[in-house]
Ligand code: SF4
């Protein structure tokens with residue numbers, strides 16, 4: 409197992425971290441037998457960082473992980489959990505949460521405490537409710553050791569958050585296809601230049617980078633028929649010096665074994681392998697249904713259709729064939745009455761699109777070709 413020292417803070421973690429948000433459930437309850445088996449095999453194979461959060465798996469996550477981990481000597485692994493600010497409205501509610509989390513986790517302290525999924529709105533809440541003073545007081549009491557944040561918003565918000573506090577670490581969504589979205593690779597470099605250790609989440613883009621059509625996957629398999637597609641995604645992020653930990657939400661033994669295989673003999677990518685990744689990235693970007701650049705010149709649609717949002721789903725599905733992800737994103741549009749089915753073909757958007765996309769025709773084609781969305 410590859411281990412990395414975080415430098416800014418005195419901890420050393422396995423490069424592969426155990427993300428527990430995707431543990432399988434049976435009839436709404438965590439499959440405990442499988443969950444214990446996964447935690448045991450992870451721990452026994454050298455994984456020493458376990459990531460969780462209070463709201464994961466309908467609130468069952470922390471207490472399950474607490475039971476699973478209490479069977480091991482506390483100073484042989486690191487626990488990370490989060491302050492999920494959307495669950496609380498007042499300072500008083502926040503002040504009480506840490507004791508509940510320690511109880512859930514059956515421990516006296518949490519190693520890495522994360523301000524969860526920060527965006528503009530949650531960042532404002534942190535400032536408004538004086539949240540950093542609260543977590544600082546927990547640190548003084550020995551209840552938490554290190555303070556970081558995870559992030560989901562645009563680069564400008566990221567930069568503001570990064571410079572707001574002397575963070576011990578940050579947790580970013582990064583993979584070889586998402587170098588320009590959210591904080592992107594630019595945000596990684598900002599953290600690296602400040603000496604802030606980076607944890608990567610979604611290294612395989614929620615599974616998208618583990619499943620390609622034959623043409624794309626053969627680019628990797630022709631080079632090494634034994635390396636799994638996901639191993640390339642892990643090695644891409646692991647090749648970045650500032651990345652100290654890569655989280656993977658492992659929920660099958662096969663997935664854990666494949667990941668261990670990658671991280672037990674971890675090798676950074678060489679130049680030739682970086683070129684292969686660039687080739688795959690270019691191929692994937694070519695497989696788009698609609699050449700929408702998401703410039704948003706066509707908005708607002710008088711009927712409320714989120715035109716680029718719909719085309720994003722169409723294009724992502726063409727690239728990754730991930731039906732679950734397409735359904736999930738389409739439901740969000742539907743809930744906001746912004747999905748393609750709202751379009752009445754009024755044609756008002758047509759002249760606004762610099763790419764000359766036949767918007768109503770393409771929206772209708774999307775609904776026809778992705779019938780599973782209806
Ligand atoms: S054609 Fe459809 S998407 Fe375009 S403005 Fe009209 S309703 Fe909106």
Ligand code: SF4
Pocket residue numbers: 699700701702703704705706707715716719760761762763764765767
């Ligand atoms: S104007 Fe055209 S390219 Fe720009 S977001 Fe709308 S559909 Fe996409």
